Amino acid sequence: MSPYDESSSAVSSTADGEDRAVEAALRPKDLDEFIGQERVREQLSLVLQAARHRAATPDHVLLSGPPGLGKTTLSMIIAAEMGAPIRITSGPAIQHAGDLAAILSSLTEGEVLFLDEIHRMSRPAEEMLYMAMEDFRVDVIVGKGPGATAIPLELPPFTLVGATTRAGLLPPPLRDRFGFTGHMEFYAPVELERVIHRSARLLDVSIDTAGAAEIAGRSRGTPRIANRLLRRVRDFAQVRHDGEITKEIAAAALGVYEVDERGLDRLDRAVLHALLKLFGGGPVGLSTLAVAVGEESETVEEVAEPFLVREGLLARTPRGRIATAAAWQHLGLTPPTAPPHASLPAQQDLFGGSPEG
């Protein structure tokens, strides 16, 4: 089997070039248009209304959650709701404190500074950000060595919106300086149906209720994936049919792209298949499982497993990976009457090694 290329999977949650090109057109423009995330939306709406009421700049906002759930979209909505301009940059783009100083010192009053992947900023930049967030001030260092002097610079009040897929990686002093943290959750299928109907309208695609439900169910709780699958189904409907998306057409199209009814792709299914057919449902060590599907352990662990675990199809145990009853059911296989891992001693005991190694 050829090595799995995540970027070629129709259900990868990170944005590819085509995604980026159409995402701008599909982004909701205000909080009312933003679908789902009721809790974050309500909290954020209070923060913004209160700020407007006081004619003040809203507190700094941290948005955390997996890729494709709407963090960038929300940051733009915050600026739009405040009628403020937005400056967009990212942690990896700010390698020197000087880069950040240049951005901060050019902000206008009330401006929203969106810092994507904030967990990937360099240490010195991060420390400069602490002071900027708290006191709206930075120290610009002029000169080098013993003659260097710090020139304090006042900043206009601004709102920092930080986004991260890894809130756990943020140093506590940085996390604590945000007045509000919004935790983004995966979307329910009915919410994704609404996302799909909305996008279909914007893309001028005709789709019925069952067609949207079919795509939503395969979108892994993620609007970015829902929008991408919608485009692939649209292509199929236009090339092979009259352009109208129904349940049958959606299912046939996503079959072509190897995305199954629950949103599993080729790698996900290969992992489950090996676990069930070769290892009787486990437990089996990660590296053994990876060899069986012809992939690197990291690919299996970081790309396939999180979704399989979230779906309740696979579990990680100290003795290795095991399949759940739902996994047997999903692949249409019958579990052995006495599961092997119930009667056999653990793999560790047989081989005297860790199944994780």
Ligand SMILES: Nc1ncnc2c1ncn2[C@@H]1O[C@H](COP(=O)(O)OP(=O)(O)OP(=O)(O)O)[C@@H](O)[C@H]1O
């Ligand atoms: N609540 C929503 N309603 C409608 N569309 C949404 C919603 N959330 C996200 N989308 C759509 O999903 C796409 C991806 O959203 P966005 O770029 O904001 O995700 P992100 O969380 O910033 O992802 P990343 O972590 O990769 O930067 C956008 O095109 C946007 O239109």
Ligand SMILES: [Mg+2]
């Ligand atoms: Mg983003």
